[in-house]
């Protein structure tokens with residue numbers, strides 16, 4: 001009887017009775033570090049994937065199998081280092097860098113036209129799920145320029161990986177009802193970028209396709225479409241020299257997002273600090289001081305959905321995965337790609353990420369990120 005029950009105490013700690021007493025372990029409420037890492041499944045997946053790429057080698061191995069000695073199998077002791085393994089709970093994937101907008105402050109610019117084959121992307125995501133990923137956010141570039149790719153990724157994440165949350169950050173211009181009817185059921189959160197409710201301001205800082213107005217109307221349209229389908233709506237706003245004194249209270253109330261993420265314009269070398277750092281954009285003239293950012297926040301503080309993110313809170317608190325499935329390290333004020341998950345697996349790739357887990361939790365990186373299943377649409381389309 002003594003050791004055959006899982007006993008949980010008032011602090012959500014398992015009680016260990018092996019020594020005749022009751023020794024509490026660590027609490028389930030401290031999820032920052034998970035001690036038991038599922039080390040076998042990712043290794044098996046990784047191996048199978050590489051084998052599938054080398055069919056000739058596989059057939060040689062198979063033909064040699066009868067000649068191989070049968071060795072006894074035993075699970076090795078888990079190395080000490082695994083006990084403090086970093087868990088990639090929430091991952092931001094940038095599948096490609098193309099965009100139809102030209103925002104001056106963009107910090108993920110069109111430096112190449114790559115996108116992985118769908119199966120390779122799925123393989124890397126499966127490895128991440130085995131390592132503890134619960135939420136996947138897709139960002140860009142404009143992700144909806146590859147609508148089938150992202151739709152199939154979300155479907156895979158929900159149906160096969162059982163992720164708690166799938167979300168997407170996009171500029172709203174390429175979202176269609178047809179896509180939502182097919183893939184909306186796999187999406188928990190739709191985050192739409194909208195920096196201003198003055199069309200001229202959007203055009204002034206490049207939040208437009210070829211200088212055309214219409215961004216704001218489309219944001220409202222997409223928000224309605226998502227609401228009808230039970231998808232949570234989030235609005236992302238970048239505060240710059242052009243909008244730090246804008247009053248957005250009424251418009252945000254109308255859109256009524258469950259989160260309004262407000263970012264301070266961020267400079268990253270090699271992305272948005274001019275040609276001298278190899279950047280395609282230059283946002284130096286858009287940067288605001290801390291006091292201006294604070295003034296914007298103070299002006300909108302009555303809005304409960306407001307989630308501010310200063311440069312300090314933003315820096316290093318995201319796990320960013322590029323088009324080659326390499327984590328991006330921003331610790332030095334630029335973006336350095338690490339080794340690909342497809343080459344070295346998740347644990348090794350994470351060592352290159354420069355991720356600050358404390359910052360992630362401090363900026364409330366974990367929130368209510370799953371759509372409300374009770375909020376199903378009336379429409380019989382899906």
Ligand code: SF4
Pocket residue numbers: 099100101102103105106107108109140141142170171193207
């Ligand atoms: S919408 Fe703007 S910020 Fe977003 S990827 Fe395109 S250019 Fe960059």
